Amino acid sequence: MVERSSGRQIPVVVLAGFLGSGKTTLLNHLLHHSGGSRIGAVVNDFGAIEIDAMAVAGALGDSTVSLGNGCLCCAVDGSELDVYLERLARPSAGIDVIVIEASGLAEPQELVRMVLASEHPRIVYGGLVEVVDAAEFEETRARHPGIDRHLGLADLVVVNKLDRAANAEGLLDVVRSLVERAAVVPATYGRVDPELLFDCRPAEERVGQLSFDDLHRHGPDADEHAGHLHARYDSLSFASAAPLDPRRLIRFLDSRPEGLYRIKGYVDFGSYDTVNRYAVHAVGRFLRFYPEPWPAGAERLTQLVLIGTGIDSAALRKELEEVCGGEVPGASVVPGAPHADEQGMWGVLRYVQEPDDPQGQEDPQGQEDPQG
């Protein structure tokens, strides 16, 4: 494990992987199992509302920085990243390792190049980790053959969501055939040994492994922005102070268009549940809600990011506006009082994991409808 010392260099690990593969889940796992190492995180969200940053900020306090709205690989130039890395690398921050969570549409080689180009004396490139969604991998690959190239660059490939994979061994073999030098590690809910990411090999050795030449060799056409994955995707950010109506939201989600691959964020159901907000995740046809108590003092807002290809953003926004339940924002409601429409939440609750299931073992085969 990395030892803290103000004189030593800080490895910067790039954590990449397609939309919804489990990068934030893995980062949160690392934060909670870092064995005393202090992790700084740079989170790059694709949408204008920084859902990923919100999901890790609680665990990190001031050692997370967020680079929202657009892929770091193009929208933010290297010097901006440098400023953030410098902030996290200052000795007073006491950080041992920095993890950059790339957006699900980033080109990993661009991020690696930016880290390698950093002239900060305390920063050293610490490797590329690619997260693969075992349940969606074959389909994603078919749509985006460039994913194979990303795996070819990786130092570590985490094949995540094995609980949802129909043929885990077969899939691991396919992934192994695609990587060049990486270790391939199966995982559920991103639960990997942090030692695999920090300091498994001396930092200098890692830099030597992935040279600028390598990056160019693997690049599709390094300057071709149009060739980047994210050039084909649109994102829509939606925020509402008016609570959402659960039945209408489920209707909206059930009829979501094919190209709308990823939805994430937090939903306020107003007087239907005054205690909890509902984190929502859709990845392909997979859908889950995760109720969690509203953080103290948090503004009661619904904040969603929708990412897809060939989506009609204006039409989706209009549909979402119609999902708002007509409740007056902030109207006083009796906490814990039953809602007049007691069955209203049933549709949502079908997509909530059972509370007594240990996280990571309970996903009912990742079905679109978890209860049949």
Ligand SMILES: Nc1nc2c(ncn2[C@@H]2O[C@H](COP(=O)(O)OP(=O)(O)OP(=O)(O)O)[C@@H](O)[C@H]2O)c(=O)[nH]1
């Ligand atoms: N069944 C199952 N679900 C998982 C696993 N890992 C993550 N998830 C779920 O997959 C969804 C997406 O996970 P995230 O960690 O947000 O994925 P991400 O790669 O950060 O997503 P983007 O930033 O949008 O690209 C969430 O609902 C997670 O709870 C797993 O191993 N098994």
